[in-house]
């Protein structure tokens with residue numbers, strides 16, 4: 360893992376903009392580092408702003424827990440992209456269906472949860488199957504919108520595996536839409552991204568959608 364600490368701003372110089380937060384590179388994705396101490400202080404402030412006694416016996420450990428929970432939800436695991444030569448010349452779709460997914464919507468910082476279906480049409484190499492789920496997690500652990508998440512999964516596979524085609528479908532329920540606001544409980548939002556043969560060829564795309572439905 361490489362870690363870039365961007366240049367510090369000289370103290371007291373109002374003409375220089377604030378430093379960018381440090382960023383780590385995980386499996387090819389730039390992931391901002393969480394400042395856990397600052398996050399804990401911010402949760403204390405939030406509790407107070409919400410009229411809660413942050414020092415009470417019940418709440419005094421809550422800032423630590425909340426900061427740790429957000430760090431976990433926003434930090435994907437690093438992994439190696441294990442691929443194998445496609446010696447057998449397998450040229451049909453490979454589909455991982457119902458990959459569980461939890462992310463945080465960037466508007467309310469509330470979870471959206473569901474499944475991703477990720478397929479590719481192999482070229483010269485096939486991918487270790489677990490990596491399809493790892494790629495989903497790589498981009499789900501972020502403040503997201505579902506459309507961007509769906510495209511990032513497809514683009515990452517395109518860039519790192521270079522298969523002949525890719526299909527990604529994400530189905531998720533957004534808590535900001537079900538537990539508050541419009542209270543549309545049970546609504547599932549579906550997004551898709553197709554690349555290569557799945558984009559160009561109607562019958563390959565149809566086959567992908569049929570396989571998802573089982």
Ligand SMILES: Nc1nc2c(ncn2[C@@H]2O[C@H](COP(=O)(O)OP(=O)(O)OP(=O)(O)O)[C@@H](O)[C@H]2O)c(=O)[nH]1
Nearest residue numbers: 464465466467503504505506533535536539540541
């Ligand atoms: N396109 C898209 N919208 C999302 C996603 N997650 C949440 N949203 C929406 O982002 C919008 C934010 O709109 P605002 O009107 O600023 O927020 P709000 O006042 O809380 O709106 P309500 O949720 O309608 O009460 C809402 O319509 C959310 O449903 C997502 O992944 N993709």
Ligand SMILES: [Zn+2]
Nearest residue numbers: 464466467535
């Ligand atoms: Zn939301």
